[in-house]
Amino acid sequence: LDIALVASKLAKARWRRAGRKEVAGVLDAAAAHLVQAKAVGKMTPYDTSMLMHAFAKCAHHHAPLMNHVAGEVAPRAASFNPFALSMTVWAYATLKCTHGELFSAAAQEGARQVGNFQPAGLSLTVWAFATVQHVAPELFERCLGEAVTQIGQFNSQNLANTVWAYA
Numbered sequence: 583l584d585i586a587l588v589a590s591k592l593a594k595a596r597w598r599r600a601g602r603k604e605v606a607g608v609l610d611a612a613a614a615h616l617v618q619a620k621a622v623g624k625m626t627p628y629d630t631s632m633l634m635h636a637f638a639k640c641a642h643h644h645a646p647l648m649n650h651v652a653g654e655v656a657p658r659a660a661s662f663n664p665f666a667l668s669m670t671v672w673a674y675a676t677l678k679c680t681h682g683e684l685f686s687a688a689a690q691e692g693a694r695q696v697g698n699f700q701p702a703g704l705s706l707t708v709w710a711f712a713t714v715q716h717v718a719p720e721l722f723e724r725c726l727g728e729a730v731t732q733i734g735q736f737n738s739q740n741l742a743n744t745v746w747a748y749a
Contacts, residue, residue: 606642613637613647622654630655631666634673643677652684659687664695668703668710675710685711689718696724701732705740708747722748 616622622630634651637644655662655670662670671688674681692699692707699707708725711718729736729744736744 605640609637609640609642610644613644617646617650620650622651627655627658627662627666631662631669631673635669638673638676641677643679645679648674648677648679648681652681656681656683656687659684659691660694662688662691664692664699664703664707667692667695668699668707671710672706675713678714680714680716682716685714685716685718689716689721693718693721693724696721696728699725699728701729701736701740704728704732705736705743705747709743712747 616633622633625633630651637647651670652674659667667688671685671692674684688707689711696704704725708722708729711721725744726748733741
């Protein structure tokens with residue numbers, strides 16, 4: 583069973599066909615299983631980021647899962663591509679969950695990979711860091727340089743997120 587895919591599908595269909603309590607129950611059961619089985623360490627970076635994206639889209643903060651994922655992601659942040667990094671920190675920020683170890687590892691890796699970010703990932707990353715107020719000067723400096731380089735590719739949402747993060 584691909585729990586990340588199930589959670590993602592629930593997020594896309596959330597509240598349309600199932601009630602909020604039913605979706606929350608499924609997400610809680612999935613989260614408990616993932617934590618108990620220590621399954622996140624076996625997931626790909628993409629699946630991990632999409633799992634967290636799904637929980638964020640459903641506005642479902644499951645503290646044990648958030649702590650477990652952060653503990654698994656931080657030491658292997660180098661295996662996350664810019665998309666997976668940006669989706670993961672976006673999810674944490676959306677759920678108002680600041681996890682210092684995760685954000686520090688993501689800041690270091692994001693700064694290293696900044697030239698590979700697409701405009702959306704770049705803007706979501708700086709938005710996430712600003713939202714949780716995690717100070718990452720090197721990341722912000724490099725992201726600003728990259729944003730200037732890519733500014734012609736930014737849509738209005740990318741621009742708004744980026745400007746807000748630097749305000």
